[in-house]
Amino acid sequence: MSARVHAVLVARSGSTSLARLLRALDALAAQTRRPDALTIVACGPSSAMRSSVRVAQSAEAVIETKASTTLASAVALALPRVAKDADLWILTDDCAPAPSALEQLAGALERSPAAAIAAPKLLSDVDEHRIASFGQSMTRLGRAVDPARGELDQGQLDGQDDTLGADVRGLLIRAGRGLRPDPGLGGRDEGLDLGVRARLAGARIVLAPGARIAVDDTTGEGTAADAYARRRAQLHRRLSYAPAAAVPLHWLSLLPLALWRSITHLTGKRPAAVLPEWGAAGVAMVSGSAVARSRRAIKADRSASWASIAPLRMTRAQLRQHLDDGHGTEAGVHEELGFFSGGGAWAVLAALVAGVALFASLLAWPALGGGALLPMRETVAALWRDAAYGQRGFGVGVVGPADPFSGVLAVLGSLWPGAPSFSLVLLWVAALPLAMLGGWFAATRITDRPGLRILAGTVWALAPTFLIALADGRPAAVLLHLLLPWVFHTVLVAQRSWGAAGAASLLTAASLACAPSLAPAFVLLWLIAIVWLLVLRRVRGAVRMVWVLVPSVVVFAPLAIWQAARGTLWALLSDPGAILAAPQATADAAGRLALLGGLPTMDQAGWPALLHAHGAPWVLWLAAPLGVLAVVSTITRRWSVGIGSLLVAATGLATAFAVVGIAVAFTQSQAVPIWPGSALSLAWIGVLGGALVTLDCAITRPTWRGLAALVAAAGVVVCAVPTGVSLVTGEATIHRGELTTLPAYVSAQARGDRELGTLVLTAQPSGALGTTVVWGASATLGAQATMVSTATAPQGVDLTELSVDLVSARQFDAPKALGALGVRFVLVESAADKETSAARSLRLQAGTALDQRTGFVRVGETPRGVLWRMEAAPAARQGLTAGQRATAQLVVAIEIIVLLAALLLSIPTRSSRRAARAVPRAVGVLPERAPRPAKPERERRARPRRKPKTSPESLVIPAVAGAGSADPAGEAPDEQSAPSAQETAAPEPEAESTTSTEALLDAEETDGVAPPESATEVNVDDASEPRTGSAPAKEADE
Template sequence: MPARVHAILVVRPDGRTPAAYHLRRTLAALAEQTRPVDVLTLVLCGGDDILAEVAASSGAESVVTAPASTGYAAAVALVSPRLDGDAVWLLAQDTAPERDALARLAGALELAPSVACIAPKLVRWDDRSEIVSLGVGMTRLGRAVGFADGELDQGQHDGRDDVLGADVRGLLVRADAWRELGGLDPALAGADEGLDLGVRARLAGARVSLAPTAIVATAGDGVAGAPTPLTAQRRRRATFSARVAQLHRRLVYAHIAAVPFLWLSILPLALWRTVVDLLRKEPGSILPEWGAAILVMVRQAAVARSRRRLSGPRRVSWAQLQPLRTTGNELSQRFGDEPDPGPAGAHRRGELRFFAGGGAWLVLASLVVGVAAFPALLAWPVLGGGALQPLRTTVVQLWADAAFGQRALGLDTIGPADPFAAVIALLGSLSPWEPSRALVVLWVLALPLAALGGWFASTRVTDRSMLRLAGGALWALSPTFLIALTQGRPTAVIAHLLLPWLFLAGSVAHRSWAGAGAASLLLAAVLAVAPSLAPAFAVVWAASIVLAVVLRGGRGVARLIWAVVPSIVIFAPLVWTTIRRGEAWGLLSDPGMPWAGPQVAADAAGRALLAAGIPTSDLAGWTTFVPAGFPTWWVPLLAAPVALLALAAPLTQRWAAGIVLLALTAVGLGTAFAAVGVAVSFEQSIPVAVWAGCGLSLAWLGAVGGALVTLDAGLAPRLAIARGLAAAVVLAAVALLALPSLTALARGTALLTNGPASTLPAYVAAEGRDDPDVGTIVLTPQNVSGISARVVWGGGETLGGQTTLLSTRSETSADDSVIAELAADLATSSAENVVSELAGHGVGFVLLAPALPPESDAARAMRLSVTTSLDQRDTLDSVGETAKGTLWRVTTEVAARPSVPAAVHVTASLVAGTQLAVLAAALLLALPTAASRREAKRTPRVVGPYWQEGR
């Protein structure tokens, strides 16, 4: 047995529990040792008067003081020069040994002269049946692997003897080996210090052994070892320390020739591990990873010192340590992805039952109804009418419209694209050979896609198959959705299709990084097509943050914050540009083609219809469906069953879910009420009101969810027949309300048309199909008076090429003044050189488009006057009458379109890079993994369920 043992006890009050409490228990445990320590030295790193008083009364031979920032290795090094004994025992304030711990450690060390250090079994401070550490191994790439960390102590590891290293807490080291090895390496940032000491001892020809019968309790709250990850801050600190230690050891242990290459690989490796952390749903590890990488890269002097410390006493080769390395099989056994049954009695998520529960049949039936309602669309190559326009002819042009730079409209409009352009580019990319056909397919599949989304959203509300079917059907038959389909409103259709998936992911965003990642992408897409929903979602998001803080103690707030990050990044360029122009209200305008389509008036009658879920004054088509004079006052009452059930949801046993869904309905209705009659964009000289239907879709989502809650929990289990009858009544009422919209195309009342392939004449479209710099000025007589003018580049206006920078402009810009002057001069035969000025701006065609029907006398007179003026100009060649209007071609030399400044390219690259990085991060978070699926199975699919026996 070693003649003298010198115990070094380091105290630093940086844990959650007062250091004095842990220190008193540790000192008491040392005083009760059957084999007492011979010398005790305390190193007090910071602390208050209470801690100093406890240290002074400890009976230690000396108390060394040090700054509060002193690490464990540096604190122990302060005592090393005055080491008095044959062995040194490394302790911290939160390492309390059992009564016979030192006796067993010292006895084992005495019986094995070849052993340089011996480690005890570390157990939890408050539960000694759980192992904290018992030996540490290392993979070929330097990853530290605890052999028994976190396992229940059943003696399963007590037979292990030789190890590569061990946790530094409670480690007993021979004094001669301690001096030869140079003590602990302070460059390891407090992690893997015992492992590194063991590696150096092994290379010096000594052994590292375990004494499993020597028990030391540790709280993970002291200065030694990694802290127990009880809080997010401690998890980041532990991750940072472990990564610093791993990277540092990699540079220290490597051959000198490989060090430069390993050093150069640190940052690329950090980038790769960032992707891996996102896939593993551990974004909290990203900042520690980059912090560790940068720190290790700049600490080249520390690496050199550590390499000298390693090479000094080295007597054996690395090959002799190979049998002690942790192999891939051992690593898989330790950290494999075997199914985790979870604790006894934990929740087990049931089967989804999409096929067995009838979800597939619902989608199939919806497809049949969709084909029957829109049969002509199957033969249409391009969808037109309403707010619909063709798409670009190539995928490259689609994504060019979605990037920061020159816009396809305006004389020389440069700025950010509407986020809606990216949605259109993504949609068009699904049909790269003919992008416009993607919209046609979307219209044909709209009903089954809505039913599919509604069914999956219903799985968050109920686990009853019948009610899930009802939820999917009600969502597909929503009045505002069917009206958007028949009127040709692509933004409203896409928003309605995305909302249930946002509800599906967003309702669990607080408890899952996968849910938060998916919700962040879906939220960005929904706001891209329906910016008017931004205030509503801001309210929902703020309420979610408050609930997470109040009800969950802040757990999940980081996930909820991330949910809005992609939307902020995507909209930031447009928001910045719009605010600088002083037109912030324009951000709420509907993207795409401005179209003043029919909707309810901003009066009491109109808002009453909105409350019934109907956004048009024709009562969802019933005024044209029934004979003239037939009463239609009862039509809004068809939405009453859904409303009554939704209102009853807070009165059920699942009142919390009912209140949340009812609040969502109120927010949606408030959005619709505020939007109706508010015009922030313009179609030529006509103000375009914000479409209130998107707010109604959000309200319908909450109302349908509330109705399902009432049907699910508002009736006793024995009243299953009443539940089925109530669901049937609701479905019948909504189906009857949807009947005119489903037959609108067959009756000829739908606004959908076949085409056009281009908004410009075929002559211009053919020339501009592959050349986006072909310019056309379009002059349109106005029915009130005057003439509107706009410049179109390429083969015609497209849905993705529209920009709210022009449609919401309320003040004249320099380009607007130039276009107005050119239009006025073209309409006046006395103006000279106007065609040359037009050609100087890169415009090669002039199109006189017809006025909006019916054409007024003022518009007809203006059209004839402009036609006469243009025909008299020698530098204009009349192409002739076309379906899009009368076309002239500029015969003088047309200058090239103004080039984009180099600074714009730099800005575009920066914007695109930032947005793509954030979207990639969100996508990686959203991708499911084996671990995320296992975690999801431990949580109920229904959010806020009411569990009752016998259900």
């Protein structure tokens, strides 16, 4: 005879709690074998339950407790009311047992005397044929696995009756075993833990497939709360199950394991699990009493060894098989990239040939000079030191944040560690093929036509802003132009996956480091994207888009705080690197007209100088065809992509209009406006994207499409001719550079980036004296700091008075004053190309004054100027204070953590690549249109042929006159051979009101995997017929 059964039902408070509870009570009342007693534990307010007549009739008691009480703790509150000889049936308010559930569970315990627990088959209450849980296992490291979860219930598992554990909902625990859920698990894995304890006590858990219980299957998997609960339970079980001698080792490994698992979470594109990982580790470290209680409970009932559990653990191979869902793209469309087959590789190779032809002489140069180009540090360590918070490479006692651009240069110089300065030479030589490659890949987000992709790469590589930056020696503008296509490529799909968001965040940070003046434009576009995603209710995509700017905020935050503290927040927009005072578009109508034509300078792309003419106003119209194509994109079928592209172009153009009138940096006592070419690069990529949309969708005939593309590209090519000629003839600003900006004597003394100070005195054109201290062998590009170039007051130690006294007749101990600052050399720079009389007078006066001072040894005249060395050795350069060192360490640590997180997110994995292949590569692709059905021919009555008149002698009267005697040419079509309208009609296309962003984000809730019904346009070559998905309806009729 079966034992008594006492059911404990744990109910949670909520808007539907009473309805769920009543459903569970109805299911219990319908049982063929009803429980002998029922106790309800209400977690939260229970007034509604207590007032219910149905609850009062069914339950022998209602216990109220806190809403945060776990299931194990709730069951423990009801245990005093459970008789010692009664089996315990654990239920929750979402359980709806089948009528024979309890009978099957009790029968399973009767048939298996060694069984201590009987587990039911849990089914989803949404789909009764879907298994929610049926037996659980765990790996060697303690990871809980539910192998049957999500499978269709076809009876394939009904033959199993042995398992390691099970879901705690619906478990029937035999009386007298003393098995109770462990409150230390925090509400997760209670059933698995009960199964393990039963095994160690010499019993087992048996499966009852006939006991079916419908449960709520929406467990919130993938959320931070779920990750925290799982990890907390796993760590608690690990500390509870481990041998006593190993517990301290496990405790000490909690934080290192949290760090390692955080890295794996980021690599696996699960950033939401990082904070829960650390939270679970912290809770496990302070839960010693809970672990001790669990260990005592196991020890009290244990009669078997841990070897009895080993056969039921899931092996690594089984876990891999369980988690692996295949290698194909069953749910999506696989599109070939076509880089080699589509001619992309040949286009890049052609650009490489052109780059070598333009910059072949550069390969013999040790470094680049001219414009804003400077040498780089001799060692990689010094490059990264310049990129960190601390002492700057100029001035005395100047301590503060480095420009983010210094980090970009450190990465670039690390690619050629033997001679970092030569990395800039290689960058110039490879600039054209790299731009072609970036433009080609950016175009893959717009079109799948190989010809249009090559067009995009060509236009991007020959953009005037890029070629002028190469000719003028603007490394920041060159790097920005090379980075922008990849920003475009990743940001457009950043909402699809964390991998794309991580890559986009790094590229965005690097782009803003090269052009801080684009920050307002980037922020505006970023906010628009987030709002648009929220409007479409793509919350996950919006969260990923938020991350895109997080690394940029982190790397700019120290500099922003530093500038804000001095009231110079606008200085953040300054161009990084060396400040170059060169001709550029002005802030008047003529200058903005040049910007509207895509030109950052006023020389009309150099055509007047090349033609020896007074002007070439027609140059401003060369980019007009590209602009017209971009505007037309707003009325194409992919209008949303066209509008987005035009929004990018308008933002870039507006930024260029604004920055030409903003001057926040100074050089040679002259205020220098911000370079507008960086903003124009942003405008160029927007215009190019819109033009590609038009060529891809609006112009469907290959001939007309090719002609339009040729006209647009021809204008850009013509615009690029003068700059290319200047690079070939050597008339460009860039020239052979040296490895140092100081005399060779100083460079030799400071070899290896020794901290030797050189006081550099420069006669300004106005007759003023410019002064600065350069540390090391040279003034380097990475050592430049906008906190110095934009300063409105002297930074660090003010050298103004000391420098003026040094070049005047005032008598003082100059060597002692300079030596105390760590200065070893004094350099009076040589005259500029066009030296004013005031500057020449000051330079000669300075040289005379230094020759007359004691303690100074004249080294001699050098190409850099006249050099003096002090006889006495100077003091060492003053280091950082304790507070400054702590600040530097904190800033560097935070930046490394955030950038490392972004880098780990961006690393592709097998699953992320598979998910990316399951969605269209191009954005804004609408479902493919079906051709309109062919109109069936109207049935026409067959007209009998008019018979010729014959003579009566030749008249023949047929015996039977029928339709078959008619001419076949005049027969009516056979009903079976003539297709009807229903047979020829294709499915109706989806409404075009669906925006391209909606089509792009169809798979958002499945984390980047598109549903099977998502259709895309078909890959075709330029020479093929118009695509079905983009052809107008009129052509479909034709």
